[in-house]
Amino acid sequence: MAGIYIHIPFCKQRCTYCDFYTEVAPQFIPSLIDSMVKELYIRKDYLQNAPINTIYFGGGTPSILSKEQFSIIFKAVYNLYTVADDAEITFEANPDDLTLEFLESLRSLPFNRMSIGIQSFDDKDLKRINRRHTSKQAIEAVKNAQQAGFSNISIDLIYGLPFQTPEAWEKQLDSALSLNIQHISAYGLTYEEGTALWKQRENGEIETVDDQNMNKMYLQLLDKVQEKGFEAYEISNFALQGYRSRHNSSYWKQEPYLGVGPSAHSYDLTSRQWNISSITDYIKAINSDAAFFEREVLTxxxxxxxxxxxxxxxxxxxxxxxxxxxxxxxxxxxxxxxxxxxxxxxxxxxxxxxxxxxxxxxxxxxxxxxxxxxx
Ligand SMILES: C[S@@+](CC[C@H](N)C(=O)[O-])C[C@H]1O[C@@H](n2cnc3c(N)ncnc32)[C@H](O)[C@@H]1O
Ligand code: SF4
The missing domain is CATH 1.10.10.920 (Arc Repressor Mutant, subunit A)
Structure with missing residues (x-):
């Protein structure tokens, strides 16, 4: 059993809390896709022909790609690897990309799971953290996905956002749980060095949530989701029965995976390797047959x-x-x-x-x- 992770390192704008490797550089999308297809070819033996049970397009913002661009990647994956008939195939999406027209166009592709980054249903929070959607758009995105036939939908939320109170968090949970979704990932906000949010905290521009309220919010989360039948199958992940994320679970079970694209990590049971965190350097290295990753053998x-x-x-x-x-x-x-x-x-x-x-x-x-x- 093995998985493939495909990193799409583009964002339309940067959220203040995020330190994942992404860039606002859509001009590189076509050449990056060519290079990722080449990487899929170069590394076709990495997983030693193990059947692929999960494919995950993460980001960044995979929903920035068009149906045609996804098709190019799928063609390479299906030609070069043995994808199981019942593979779980997920893509991460930002709500403002999810028009009904776009979602319907994706139905002819093999996707069967979607993870929508919502973070908060409060417009004030969303503005403060520089999200590019409103609460209304987030709700519409979920409804559009359901109307387009997606029946395995996850959403991401963050608790402990600046100025957030336990009462406000409770309302977020009520909004999330009214959407008829199958999975929730809810993360406590972390302040990552080098982010805009980190600087805002240093400058005393925001009110942070103290440990006691962070703990309270986590317990509220557990209570609310469990009351609605979600299982807390990992600290930050909650699923209705039959809807655990198979891709994330395979990381937790130490199964091998191939990570493709700038900054993606791979694991083959004995070593970890990670690709260059730069779109242009990655493209250059792939096209000149130079090393595009570092590797560490695990003790x-x-x-x-x-x-x-x-x-x-x-x-x-x-x-x-x-x-x-x-x-x-x-x-x-x-x-x-x-x-x-x-x-x-x-x-x-x-x-x-x-x-x-x-x-x-x-x-x-x-x-x-x-x-x-x-x-
Ligand atoms: C890298 S993002 C990709 C998803 C997509 N681009 C989006 O923004 O919706 C994956 C998830 O990690 C979480 N995340 C990222 N940075 C975080 C932070 N500093 N603290 C808590 N959660 C964070 C967010 O919930 C986010 O949806
Ligand atoms: S949270 Fe998502 S949209 Fe925001 S900067 Fe990070 S990857 Fe991009």
Whole structure:
């Protein structure tokens, strides 16, 4: 089982909080697509012919591409790789791109899942973080997608935005849950160095949300989504039954994936590699057969750290049996020794040889994970 991630590093404008590698440079779209098709060819053996179970177009803003541009990429993927008949095929979209006409044009492509970045249903929030859509457009985008026949829709939300109160967040959740969607990703806002939001905080221009209210908002989130039948299958991801993101779940299960495009990461069970974070340098390197990525072979400790970090964030938890089998008794003992205080304080459950965070543990997940890392 394997996945393909395709990074579309373009945005029409930059949101203040975001530090993903993207540029406002639509003039490069056609030549970048040519180079990504070439990368798909150059790396066709990377996954060793494993069937492709998930394809994910992430961004940046994949919905900036036209149907024809998506078709060029799909043609290369289907010619060069063995895509499973029931593969999950997702694209990320920004609401203002999702006209009914555009969405209907995409129905002839193999997409069967869509992830719409909404972030907030409050126009004041949206303006402050420099989103290019309104709340009304976000709601219309979801309705258009449903009308065009998409029946597996996820939305992204951010809580803890500047000036946000728990009462305001509750309203966001009500708006989201009234949309008849199947999946929600909700992230606590992080302040990333170098972003416009980081500077606004340094200049004292915004009111930040304190830890106590961040925790309160997370508990509100859990309550609200669970009441509507969503399962919290990972700290930030919530799905109705049968609608977990298979692509993200494969990252958490340590399955191999190929990442194509500038800044995309790949993993083949023994090493990680990451492509150059520059559209022009990437195109130049691909076209001159030069190196377009860096690579790191993972040590046993690196692989143990990755396993612990991702599995403990999921509802399925960290399976000690797998840990012992994959990483040996010493690392298993190290993990149990370091997590013991959190088990004793009921921030972690240890049941049927699996470790799982309790709601209290989720609120201090970073602290717990740091204790378990092996350097
Ligand atoms: C890189 S974006 C791509 C999605 C799409 N371009 C959009 O903006 O809707 C993926 C998601 O990461 C989340 N995200 C990005 N930066 C974040 C930050 N600093 N704090 C919390 N969430 C963030 C947002 O929810 C966003 O939708
Ligand atoms: S959040 Fe999405 S639209 Fe905004 S800058 Fe990041 S990738 Fe671009």
């Amino acid at each position: 046993l400790n690196d692989r143990y750290n990755d396993f612990v970090m991702v599995s403990l964030r999921t509802a399925d938890g960290l399976d000690m049996k797998t840990l012992r089998k994959e990483f040996g008794p010493e690392l298993a003992a190290y993990c149990l020794k370091n997590i013991k205080t959190f088990i004793d304080s009921e921030q972690v459950y240890y049941f049927e040889d699996k470790l799982r965070l309790t709601p209290e543990g989720i609120q201090i997940s970073n602290l717990i994970l740091i204790q378990l890392m092996k350097v």
